[in-house]
Amino acid sequence: MKKNTKILFAAGAAVVVIALLVVVFQMVGGNLDVVGKQSVASFDAVLQAIPDQITADDTNGGWSLLAPDGTVRFIWSKDYSKSPLHDVMLELDAKPFVDAGLDTTKLPSNYASFDGMLMVGTKLGNEEFKYSDAMTPLSSYEQIVKNYRASINYHTALDHYGVKLGDGNMFEWAKDMTKISATGKDQDKDIVFVLNPEPLIAAGVDPAKVVGWVYAQVPVEENGKTIQVYKFLKPFNIV
Amino acid sequence: MDKQILDVRGMTCAACAQRIEKIVGKLPGVGQASVNLASEKLFVEYNPDTVALNDIKKAVDKIGYEVVEKSDAQNVTIPIGGMTCAACAQRIEKVVRKLEGVESVNVNLATEKATIAYHPQTVRLSAIREAIEKIGYQVLNVTKENAADEDRARKQKQIRTLWTKFIVSAIFSLPLLYIAMAPMIKGVSLPFPAGLNPMNFPLIYALVELMMVLPVIGVGYRFYTVGFKALWQRSPNMDSLIAIGTTAAFSYSLYNVFQIAAGHFSAVDSLYFETAGVIITLILLGKSLEAVSKGRTSEAIKKLMGLAPKTAIVLQNGDEKEIPIDEVEIGDIVVVKPGSSIPVDGTVIEGHTSIDESMLTGESMPVDKKAGDMVYTASLNTTGTVRFRAEKVGSDTALAQIIKLVEDAQGSKAPIAQLADIVSGYFVPVVVAIAMIAGIAWFFGTGGDLKFALTIFISVLVIACPCALGLATPTAIMVGTGKGAENGILIKGGEALETTHKINTIVFDKTGTITEGKPTVTDVIPMGTQDADGLLRLAASAEKASEHPLGQAIVNGAQAKGLELLAVEGFQSITGQGIEATIGGQRILAGNRKLMEEKKISLASGEVDSDRLAGEGKTPMYVAVDGQLSGIVAVADVVKKSSRAAIESLHALGIEVAMITGDNRKTADAIARQVGIDRVLAEVLPQDKANEVKKLQAEGRKVAMVGDGINDAPALAQADVGIAIGSGTDVAMESADIVLMRSDLRDVPTAIDLSKRTIRNIKQNLFWAFGYNVIGIPIAAGVLHLFGGPLLNPIFAAAAMSLSSVSVLTNALRLKRFKAKTQEGKEN
Numbered sequence A: 001m002k003k004n005t006k007i008l009f010a011a012g013a014a015v016v017v018i019a020l021l022v023v024v025f026q027m028v029g030g031n032l033d034v035v036g037k038q039s040v041a042s043f044d045a046v047l048q049a050i051p052d053q054i055t056a057d058d059t060n061g062g063w064s065l066l067a068p069d070g071t072v073r074f075i076w077s078k079d080y081s082k083s084p085l086h087d088v089m090l091e092l093d094a095k096p097f098v099d100a101g102l103d104t105t106k107l108p109s110n111y112a113s114f115d116g117m118l119m120v121g122t123k124l125g126n127e128e129f130k131y132s133d134a135m136t137p138l139s140s141y142e143q144i145v146k147n148y149r150a151s152i153n154y155h156t157a158l159d160h161y162g163v164k165l166g167d168g169n170m171f172e173w174a175k176d177m178t179k180i181s182a183t184g185k186d187q188d189k190d191i192v193f194v195l196n197p198e199p200l201i202a203a204g205v206d207p208a209k210v211v212g213w214v215y216a217q218v219p220v221e222e223n224g225k226t227i228q229v230y231k232f233l234k235p236f237n238i239v
Numbered sequence B: 001m002d003k004q005i006l007d008v009r010g011m012t013c014a015a016c017a018q019r020i021e022k023i024v025g026k027l028p029g030v031g032q033a034s035v036n037l038a039s040e041k042l043f044v045e046y047n048p049d050t051v052a053l054n055d056i057k058k059a060v061d062k063i064g065y066e067v068v069e070k071s072d073a074q075n076v077t078i079p080i081g082g083m084t085c086a087a088c089a090q091r092i093e094k095v096v097r098k099l100e101g102v103e104s105v106n107v108n109l110a111t112e113k114a115t116i117a118y119h120p121q122t123v124r125l126s127a128i129r130e131a132i133e134k135i136g137y138q139v140l141n142v143t144k145e146n147a148a149d150e151d152r153a154r155k156q157k158q159i160r161t162l163w164t165k166f167i168v169s170a171i172f173s174l175p176l177l178y179i180a181m182a183p184m185i186k187g188v189s190l191p192f193p194a195g196l197n198p199m200n201f202p203l204i205y206a207l208v209e210l211m212m213v214l215p216v217i218g219v220g221y222r223f224y225t226v227g228f229k230a231l232w233q234r235s236p237n238m239d240s241l242i243a244i245g246t247t248a249a250f251s252y253s254l255y256n257v258f259q260i261a262a263g264h265f266s267a268v269d270s271l272y273f274e275t276a277g278v279i280i281t282l283i284l285l286g287k288s289l290e291a292v293s294k295g296r297t298s299e300a301i302k303k304l305m306g307l308a309p310k311t312a313i314v315l316q317n318g319d320e321k322e323i324p325i326d327e328v329e330i331g332d333i334v335v336v337k338p339g340s341s342i343p344v345d346g347t348v349i350e351g352h353t354s355i356d357e358s359m360l361t362g363e364s365m366p367v368d369k370k371a372g373d374m375v376y377t378a379s380l381n382t383t384g385t386v387r388f389r390a391e392k393v394g395s396d397t398a399l400a401q402i403i404k405l406v407e408d409a410q411g412s413k414a415p416i417a418q419l420a421d422i423v424s425g426y427f428v429p430v431v432v433a434i435a436m437i438a439g440i441a442w443f444f445g446t447g448g449d450l451k452f453a454l455t456i457f458i459s460v461l462v463i464a465c466p467c468a469l470g471l472a473t474p475t476a477i478m479v480g481t482g483k484g485a486e487n488g489i490l491i492k493g494g495e496a497l498e499t500t501h502k503i504n505t506i507v508f509d510k511t512g513t514i515t516e517g518k519p520t521v522t523d524v525i526p527m528g529t530q531d532a533d534g535l536l537r538l539a540a541s542a543e544k545a546s547e548h549p550l551g552q553a554i555v556n557g558a559q560a561k562g563l564e565l566l567a568v569e570g571f572q573s574i575t576g577q578g579i580e581a582t583i584g585g586q587r588i589l590a591g592n593r594k595l596m597e598e599k600k601i602s603l604a605s606g607e608v609d610s611d612r613l614a615g616e617g618k619t620p621m622y623v624a625v626d627g628q629l630s631g632i633v634a635v636a637d638v639v640k641k642s643s644r645a646a647i648e649s650l651h652a653l654g655i656e657v658a659m660i661t662g663d664n665r666k667t668a669d670a671i672a673r674q675v676g677i678d679r680v681l682a683e684v685l686p687q688d689k690a691n692e693v694k695k696l697q698a699e700g701r702k703v704a705m706v707g708d709g710i711n712d713a714p715a716l717a718q719a720d721v722g723i724a725i726g727s728g729t730d731v732a733m734e735s736a737d738i739v740l741m742r743s744d745l746r747d748v749p750t751a752i753d754l755s756k757r758t759i760r761n762i763k764q765n766l767f768w769a770f771g772y773n774v775i776g777i778p779i780a781a782g783v784l785h786l787f788g789g790p791l792l793n794p795i796f797a798a799a800a801m802s803l804s805s806v807s808v809l810t811n812a813l814r815l816k817r818f819k820a821k822t823q824e825g826k827e828n
Helices: A003-027 A034-049 A095-099 A137-147 A197-202 B014-026 B053-062 B086-098 B125-134 B147-184 B202-219 B221-232 B238-261 B265-270 B273-297 B299-307 B398-411 B415-445 B450-463 B469-486 B494-500 B510-514 B532-543 B549-560 B593-598 B604-615 B641-652 B665-675 B686-698 B713-718 B730-735 B747-780 B794-817 B821-827
Strands: A054-057 A062-066 A072-077 A088-093 A111-114 A117-122 A152-155 A160-164 A170-174 A191-195 A214-222 A225-236 B002-009 B030-036 B041-046 B066-068 B074-081 B102-108 B113-118 B143-145 B311-316 B319-324 B333-336 B345-351 B353-356 B367-369 B386-392 B489-491 B505-509 B520-526 B570-574 B578-583 B586-591 B619-625 B628-636 B656-660 B679-681 B703-707 B721-725 B738-740
Touching: A003 B202, A003 B238, A034 A137, A034 A152, A034 A160, A034 A170, A034 B202, A034 B265, A062 A137, A072 A137, A088 A191, A152 A214, A197 A225, B002 B053, B014 B030, B014 B041, B014 B053, B014 B221, B041 B053, B053 B066, B074 B125, B086 B102, B086 B113, B086 B125, B113 B125, B125 B319, B147 B202, B147 B273, B202 B221, B202 B238, B202 B265, B202 B273, B221 B238, B238 B265, B238 B273, B238 B415, B238 B450, B273 B450, B273 B794, B415 B450, B415 B469, B415 B494, B415 B747, B450 B747, B450 B794, B469 B489, B469 B494, B469 B747, B469 B794, B489 B494, B489 B747, B494 B721, B494 B747, B505 B510, B505 B686, B510 B656, B510 B665, B510 B703, B520 B532, B520 B549, B520 B604, B532 B549, B532 B578, B532 B586, B532 B619, B532 B628, B549 B619, B549 B628, B586 B593, B593 B619, B604 B619, B604 B628, B604 B665, B641 B656, B641 B665, B641 B747, B656 B665, B656 B686, B665 B679, B686 B703, B686 B713, B703 B713, B713 B721, B713 B730, B721 B747, B738 B747, B747 B794
Parallel strands: B505 B656, B505 B703, B656 B679, B703 B721, B721 B738
Antiparallel strands: A054 A062, A062 A072, A072 A088, A088 A117, A111 A117, A152 A160, A160 A170, A170 A191, A191 A225, A214 A225, B002 B041, B002 B066, B030 B041, B074 B113, B074 B143, B102 B113, B311 B319, B311 B333, B333 B386, B345 B386, B353 B367, B489 B738, B520 B628, B570 B578, B578 B586, B586 B619, B619 B628
16 A cells, blocks of 8 residues: 555544544533433432432431332432431331341441431541532432442443442442333333341341342442342332 | 566465466466465466566556566665765766666765666676766775565565564554453453443443554554455455454444443443454464565575675686676686685686585585586585686576576466365355354344344354465475475476376486496407407497497597597488498498397397396497498496485385386396386387387376486476486476486485475365364354354454464474485484
């Protein structure tokens, strides 16, 4: 190939590559973190689907999303400088676990027990957030995406976003509450409360005896790999 | 018909070579077109009245390959002293450019060098030098490039370019492979950047992969430019397969990048950028190794080319002057000192020395040379200074002839190679069809799994690359013929090589082949009025005008005894029988039994003696004077020391050995017993030798004929393989398929052994070349997977393809270890 032709070819190829990148950037509005960005939209869809279940939680300095059966809620903080316990956590009815053998005194430090309830979560930070618009449940979630992106993940197989609550505990919600995009099948687990069973088992819980929670193996991401682990799950189909 | 060898660039596989042959062969006026992929040459025979060479070049250019114009101009770099400014440089350029025969001149003031392209046939270098010195500048040491140096430089550059491309592609494709594979490896936790987690950051992950594969595609651009062009012209080749496969992988992956951007994150599992990148990298690796190995396969030619010295000392006006070898002309007196190589062919006129001719003939013992003896280019003068007259220069020297013969041989095709070419011509289109059918079948079979179908499609294309097929035969032929040349065995072509290995019968000419060819008089038995000396003198005088070795032996015998020969009044040679002459009014006949019987001369008185002599392996020559038997002169030719050993080696190869001679049966049988000949064809007239060979062929045998190439030309041509021994003459090279430079008969079994090993090597290469494809295609197409077996990952397919090319070349290079059994014996 003659030198001039090579140069022209290379220049043409460069133009095409740049054009492709421009198109991609435009598609994503300049934000390459498509998972983070879309998780906000999906979380908002959940909030819109069950508005009655979403309340302010002044005790914990945040917002609460209550499960339809009222036995568990996901709480996320408005201001990490003021969170009394955790910045993100689950608060759940302890009775099914106590009935299954739980000794609350043997639970690790990320667990708190109070008034027949268990609280499990994690502290993400200590900063006071600055909100450009009104402080809403969605905008508080957006702060997690913006400042603690590593706490948000996406799982292809289940087509779920999730907030990591520390120690294998999660709150997950569907990317699309109508269908699973990977398979096209119906999405029947719009929101899922996920508990790491190991500390509970270590504290005396017999998983087979826990009522109201599903004890099953699920795929989770670890170091970029998908592995199967046991979890306590409480899924709900809200739409 | 004219013959030309053209350098062709851009070929990548057998399909390319075949395409060129097809297109050029179709041109009106082209008799034959043959492409050697390994040496990148097109050998074309054409009628210049019907088609111009330029048209042939254009036809090749049109289908996407480059014919490199080889100017016969010589390039030379001349350091020039005394220049002070640009005007000096310009002046030199102007003066030199004016000389007829100078093609171009460029003077660089900064480096103080002039680079000149000139035609040595038109202008001598000394004339250029004179022109420069005449205008006041000094010419220093001249550096001349020769074809071998240029070719070496070009090959080195090609190797460097390929290695650079491979390294660049590896720098990007290895991390790309890691990024793609690390998350998938079970049981092992490999370090992986969190920001590239494909689940959490799928778009960034995809874009990083895209950015890493682009440079790889960039350095591998030739696969696409050549491959798609060939596909467009409906002659897909190896590059087409790579181009289609990697383009499919890349395009599908690019589509999925947009899918991810659109929010379909699961598309991150359908990225194949690493497949495209690694395929290109591995194929580039294979190509680099190929280029290195190809350089080694053609070492024989380069070695031969490098043997000729670059300068010669000639006598000019009584003074010794060192001049470039191209300037030596026929008739020049050349001086060669001890330790120097002979620069051109010629005849010694003064001096006495020993010349080591081993680099040409393999003969390790130096040969004594004196006035009247021939000396040859590149042989080494060991002991004394000699002066010789140049008789053959440039392309006429024995060395040049050998190089040309070996080059032509390396360009020729063995029939087995032609079969490979036919197969490769259909192979690529069939593979594309298989890939498409397999892809479509699996797409529907899996209920629309495009990802799976694409993997199958790409794997079939990549594993089926016929890269090695085009190399399988030419590499073996190159190494084999090169090895032969090193051992003084010149095999003229691939066809000769292939036929030789099938030989089951060899016919040797007796005189000069099995025997030394220097017969001497052993017995003189007078039977008439003459005494022994008188009989000998009479016979010698009659034979003086004869060119026959037996006649010459009688003359030498008489001269050795100091006998003065008589004047001959009339002379007639009777082919196959003897001579008739008139001496002092007497009618003299000298010859064999046939002559005597024809002339009705009674041999009764000589029967007992002639039988005895024949039984001793001697040739009785009857001498009759005026119709009466006057006596018998017996002549014997000593059997070569190597003859028996050579025939034993041939027997060991399972070959029947016959001897053909004009000699009488008894003599012939006696010689045959001495050396172990199986079949004797005696009393054969020279013009009937070819018929005898034909008779053997009619028995269903594959017959080789061994002779000196001059007298046996028809028989050599008739034989399935003609072997000329101990002669580097033009006639021998023309009529024979194999030329043995030495007079050692053991080179015959060596040549046959080399031929067998080369053909075996070709078959092994074809096995390696085809084997990967034949086994790999069904696996890649998912046949095993139908029964629960494994699939073939496209990356492994690419690795296998590179391995196949390397296997073929490595196997071909094994031929370099070939040693003649005589050599092995000496080493033991």
